[in-house]
Amino acid sequence: MNKYIADFSQYLKNIRNYSNQTVASYENDIEKFFSFIEKEDIKVEEVDKIVIRNFLTEELNNGVSKRSCKRRLSALKLFYKYLVNHDLAYSNPFVTIESPKTDKKYPKFLYDDQVREILTENKKRTDYLAIRDQAILSTLYFSGIRANELCSLKMSDLSLNQRLIRVMGKGNKERIVPITPECKNDIENYLKNLRPDLLAKSLRAVDERLVFLTKSGRPLNDRELEYILDSIETKTGTFVGLHPHILRHSFATHLVNGGADLRVIQELLGHESINATQVYTHVSEKAMKEAHSNFHPRAHKK
Numbered sequence: 001m002n003k004y005i006a007d008f009s010q011y012l013k014n015i016r017n018y019s020n021q022t023v024a025s026y027e028n029d030i031e032k033f034f035s036f037i038e039k040e041d042i043k044v045e046e047v048d049k050i051v052i053r054n055f056l057t058e059e060l061n062n063g064v065s066k067r068s069c070k071r072r073l074s075a076l077k078l079f080y081k082y083l084v085n086h087d088l089a090y091s092n093p094f095v096t097i098e099s100p101k102t103d104k105k106y107p108k109f110l111y112d113d114q115v116r117e118i119l120t121e122n123k124k125r126t127d128y129l130a131i132r133d134q135a136i137l138s139t140l141y142f143s144g145i146r147a148n149e150l151c152s153l154k155m156s157d158l159s160l161n162q163r164l165i166r167v168m169g170k171g172n173k174e175r176i177v178p179i180t181p182e183c184k185n186d187i188e189n190y191l192k193n194l195r196p197d198l199l200a201k202s203l204r205a206v207d208e209r210l211v212f213l214t215k216s217g218r219p220l221n222d223r224e225l226e227y228i229l230d231s232i233e234t235k236t237g238t239f240v241g242l243h244p245h246i247l248r249h250s251f252a253t254h255l256v257n258g259g260a261d262l263r264v265i266q267e268l269l270g271h272e273s274i275n276a277t278q279v280y281t282h283v284s285e286k287a288m289k290e291a292h293s294n295f296h297p298r299a300h301k302k
Contacts, residue, residue, distance in 0.1 A: 004083065004088060005027060005030055005031065005079075008026075008030075008079055008082050009023050009026070009027055011082060012026060015171075015172070016170065016171050016172075017148075017168065017169065017170050017171060017172050018170070019146070019147065019148040019222055020148070020221065020222060021222055021223075025071065025075070026075040026078075026079070029071060029072040029075035029076065030075055030076060030079050032059075032072065033055055033072065033076055036055050036058065037051065037055075040054075044089070045089075045090070047093050048093055049093065049096070049097065051093075052073075052076075052093060052094065052097050053097075056069055056072075056073075056100065059072070060100075066100040066101070069099070069100050070099040070100055073094060073097060073099050074099075076094050077092065077094035077095065077097075080092040080093065080094050107245070107246075107249040107253075107279065107280075108241065108246055108249060109246060109249040109250040109252075109253040109254075110240055110241075110246060110247070110250045112254060114240045115141055115247075115250055115254075117238055117240070118137065118232070118233075118236065118238050118240055118242065119134070119137055119138070119141075121236040121237070121238045122134050122137060122232055122235075122236050122238075124236075125235055125236065127235065128194075128215070129194075129215055131186070131189050131190050131193060131194050132190050132194050132195075132198070132212070132213075133228060133231075133232050134186045134189070134190070135186045135187045135189065135190035135212070136150065136212060136225070136228060136229075137186075137229075137232065137247070138179075138180075138182060138183040138186040138187070139153075139165075139179070139183060139186075139187065140244055140247040140248065140251075141183075141247045141250060141251055142179050142180045142182065142183035142251070143165055143167075143177045143178075143179050143183070143251070143268075144177070144247075144248050144251035144252060144268055144269055145165070145167050145177060145248070146169070146244065146245075146248060146270075147222045147225050147226075147244035147245070148222055149167050149168065149169060149270075150212060150220075150225065150244070151210075151212065151219065151220040151221055151222065151225060152168065152210070153165070153167075153210070153211040153212065154209040154210060154211065155209050155210075155211060156209065157211070158187065158211065160184050160187060160188060163178055163179050163180070163181065163183075163184050164176055164177070164178055164179070165177045165178075165179060167270065169270035170270065170272070171272075173270065173272075175267065175268075175270050177268055187211075191211075195211075195213065198213040198214075198215065198216075198217045199213065199217055200217070201215070201216055201217040202216065202217030202218060207219060222244070225244055226243065226244065229242040229243060229244065230242065248269070249280075252265055252268075252269060252277070252280045253280050255268070255280075256280045256281055262274060262277050262278065262281070265277050265280065
């Protein structure tokens with residue numbers, strides 16, 4: 001089974017373009033399930049609804065959240081679909097299993113003044129990597145692309161004269177995303193004044209097509225990107241909970257607040273379903289209610 005899981009992981013990375021973090025989570029979910037049926041002395045072909053329900057019950061009893069159980073089911077359903085499609089299993093027992101109902105979790109985002117503050121404060125930095133970090137911040141916020149999409153950006157994906165970026169998203173679906181003049185200037189500054197030096201620092205062969213690099217000239221990955229954003233907060237003294245996803249959520253929320261059409265936002269974010277985009281309308285409503293509650297003089301009963 002380990003070979004099938006390894007092949008499935010390659011499928012997720014190469015065909016469905018899943019991030020390394022998502023692939024690792026799916027691998028862990030699948031291995032958890034097969035450890036369970038091995039412990040229960042259940043063969044792969046004997047897995048049915050009862051076995052799956054028993055697995056979920058044990059997970060919940062062990063303190064695993066409903067959200068994590070929901071992800072486990074998604075991973076296993078997709079894995080079994082892969083097995084069936086490759087004639088490695090007769091059927092997919094997870095198809096009719098309903099996921100545990102979870103509380104709606106809205107994405108966190110930064111307010112416009114928080115984004116402006118972190119961009120302004122980071123621009124004041126004079127250290128070696130400051131202009132790369134500014135280009136990363138600008139690209140994440142002004143384009144709304146995912147962490148792995150930024151890490152895999154190539155020079156040929158940039159059309160800076162037209163202020164456009166070509167992004168290869170989930171499932172190898174390509175989309176074109178516009179950027180602002182500010183973002184264009186930040187990227188051009190990095191490409192001209194730092195990237196050549198970073199490339200020269202690499203002690204081993206590196207894909208010279210990649211836009212963003214580490215301080216030693218290596219390609220970025222999701223974890224290193226998170227470290228860079230953490231270091232930006234430390235270096236600027238501005239702590240707003242920076243994370244690649246929070247900048248993407250902020251991008252989408254600010255577009256909704258500005259009156260942008262949901263279908264346009266869906267296209268910019270690379271969402272397959274409009275349902276994934278509609279969450280930002282709820283985020284905006286929630287933010288308005290909080291602002292009203294916190295600042296309206298008669299919102300609180302004395």
